[in-house]
Amino acid sequence: MELSNQFKDNTNAKPQEAPVMPNIVQSSAGSSKNNMMWIIVAAVIVILVIIGVYFYISSQNNATPSSQSSNQTSTQDTTAQGNLDSDLNAINVGSGEEDFSSVDADLKSL
Numbered sequence: 001m002e003l004s005n006q007f008k009d010n011t012n013a014k015p016q017e018a019p020v021m022p023n024i025v026q027s028s029a030g031s032s033k034n035n036m037m038w039i040i041v042a043a044v045i046v047i048l049v050i051i052g053v054y055f056y057i058s059s060q061n062n063a064t065p066s067s068q069s070s071n072q073t074s075t076q077d078t079t080a081q082g083n084l085d086s087d088l089n090a091i092n093v094g095s096g097e098e099d100f101s102s103v104d105a106d107l108k109s110l
Helices: 002-006 028-090 096-108
Strands: none
Touching: none
């Protein structure tokens, strides 16, 4: 019985009407302001990207010579350290007692 109910003509049903689309009228002033805003936003984004790329490239250029110069600097530091050690070993300190004997004599006279 249920099958026969599904295929019955529905005489009481109203025919479906096509949906009505509302007419949307945009003013030219609002549209131009909206377009101008998007142009400004796009320009700011482009400028920020250019600045970011500039700083990235400049940091890459600074990093490369810096690493090369740090290798040269460490070699120079090692050489300078060797020179300082040899100069330090070449100094004749002598006896510390001789230097303080005059000070001791001055203190005894007080």
